[in-house]
Amino acid sequence: MIRINKxxxxxxxxxxxxxxxxxxxxxxxxxxxxxEVLRAFFGVLTFALIFSVSFATPFKxxxxxxxxxxxxxxxxxxxxxxxxVTFPFVLIxxxxxxxxxxxxxxxxxxxxxxxxxxxxxxxxxxxVGNQINSFWNNLPVNPTETIAPHELQVKAALNHVVSAxxxxxxxxxxxxxxxxxxxxxLVSGEKILLPIKAALKHLFGARNGIELLEATGQxxxxxxxxxxxxxxxxxxxxxxxxxxxxxxxxxxxxxxxxFVTIIQIGPLLVWVPVIIWYSTLGHTGYTIxxxxxxxxxxxxxxxVKPILIxxxxxxxxxxxxxxxxxxxLAAWGFTGMFKGAIVMAIAYTVFTKWLENRKRESELERAPxxxx
Numbered sequence: 111m112i113r114i115n116k117x118x119x120x121x122x123x124x125x126x127x128x129x130x131x132x133x134x135x136x137x138x139x140x141x142x143x144x145x146e147v148l149r150a151f152f153g154v155l156t157f158a159l160i161f162s163v164s165f166a167t168p169f170k171x172x173x174x175x176x177x178x179x180x181x182x183x184x185x186x187x188x189x190x191x192x193x194x195v196t197f198p199f200v201l202i203x204x205x206x207x208x209x210x211x212x213x214x215x216x217x218x219x220x221x222x223x224x225x226x227x228x229x230x231x232x233x234x235x236x237x238v239g240n241q242i243n244s245f246w247n248n249l250p251v252n253p254t255e256t257i258a259p260h261e262l263q264v265k266a267a268l269n270h271v272v273s274a275x276x277x278x279x280x281x282x283x284x285x286x287x288x289x290x291x292x293x294x295x296l297v298s299g300e301k302i303l304l305p306i307k308a309a310l311k312h313l314f315g316a317r318n319g320i321e322l323l324e325a326t327g328q329x330x331x332x333x334x335x336x337x338x339x340x341x342x343x344x345x346x347x348x349x350x351x352x353x354x355x356x357x358x359x360x361x362x363x364x365x366x367x368x369f370v371t372i373i374q375i376g377p378l379l380v381w382v383p384v385i386i387w388y389s390t391l392g393h394t395g396y397t398i399x400x401x402x403x404x405x406x407x408x409x410x411x412x413x414v415k416p417i418l419i420x421x422x423x424x425x426x427x428x429x430x431x432x433x434x435x436x437x438x439l440a441a442w443g444f445t446g447m448f449k450g451a452i453v454m455a456i457a458y459t460v461f462t463k464w465l466e467n468r469k470r471e472s473e474l475e476r477a478p479x480x481x482x
Contacts, residue, residue: 157288158289195289228246307319349361355388363384419431426458
C-alpha cells in the first residue's frame with residue numbers, strides 16, 4: 111500500500127515552475143506568430159465584418175425568396191455588390207477615355223497660343239491669389255525658373271498622388287475580397303461563432319462568456335452600421351449637390367464618395383478635383399457653392415459617423431463606443447475603429463460584471479444570518 115501511494119504521488123506530481131514558464135512562453139510565442147500571420151488580413155476581415163453585419167437582414171430576405179438556398183443567395187449578393195463597387199470606376203474610366211482627345215487638343219492649343227488666362231476669382235483670392243496669378247503668368251515665359259522654387263512641393267504632391275492611387279487600388283482589392291469573404295460569413299451564420307463561444311465559456315464561464323460575446327457583437331454591429339450608414343448618407347448628400355450644380359456623371363461620383371468614405375480616405379478626395387475642374391470652366395457661383403457644400407459633407411463624415419456608431423451599439427453606453435471608435439481610429443487607423451470599440455466594450459462588460467459581483471458579495475455579507 112505504501113509503494114502504491116508513493117507511485118501515485120510521483121505520477122501526479124505538479125509540474126515545476128520552470129516547465130510552467132516554458133509552456134506559457136511557448137503559448138505567448140504562438141499567439142504572437144498567429145497575430146503576425148493574420149495582421150495582413152485585418153483590412154479584408156474588417157470589410158467582411160462590415161458587409162456581413164450590414165447586409166445580414168437583406169440576405170435573410172433574399173434567402174427566403176430563393177427557397178432557403180443560401181449558396182445561391184450568397185452568389186447573387188457578392189456579384190451585385192462587386193458590380194456596384196466597380197460601376198463608378200468603369201463609367202469614370204470610360205469618360206476619361208472619351209475626353210483624352212479633348213485633352214490632347216487643349217495641350218496643342220497651349221503649345222501654340224500659351225496658357226489661357228487664370229480665372230478672375232482665383233486671382234482675387236485673399237493671401238494666395240497674387241502668388242497664384244504671378245506663378246501662372248510666369249510659367250510660359252520662364253518655366254524652369256518658375257517651377258524650380260516649388261520643386262520640392264511638386265515632388266511631394268506627385269508622391270502623394272501616386273501613394274494615394276496605390277492605396278486606393280489596394281483598398282479596392284481588399285474591398286472586393288471582403289465582399290467575397292462576407293458571403294461565406296453569411297452562409298455559415300451562427301456556425302462560425304461556435305468555437306469562439308466554446309472558448310469564452312471555458313475561460314469565463316457560461317454566463318460571463320456569452321455576455322462578453324454579446325458585447326463584442328454589439329460593438330462590431332455598431333461600427334459596421336455606423337460606417338456603412340455614414341458612407342451611404344454622404345453619397346446621397348453628395349449626389350444631390352452634384353445634381354444641383356449640374357455636374358455630369360453625378361451618380362458615379364456619388365458612388366466614389368461612398369467608396370472612399372467606407373475606406374476612410376474621406377469624401378474630399380472626390381470633391382476637391384471636381385471643384386478644381388468646375389472652377390476652370392468659369393462657374394464662380396457654383397464653385398463657391400460646391401466648396402461650402404463639400405465642407406458640409408466633410409462634417410457629416412467627421413461628426414455623424416461616431417454618433418451613428420455609438421447609437422447602433424445596442425445596450426452599450428454611447429460614451430463607451432464613442433471613445434472606443436475615436437481612440438481606436440487615432441491609434442490604429444481604419445481597422446482601429448473595430449479594435450477600439452471591441453476593447454472598450456469588453457472592458458466595460460468586465461468592469462460592470464466585477465461591480466455586480468462585488469455588490470452581490472457585500473449584500474450577502476450584510477444580510478442577517480437569522481431572521482425573525
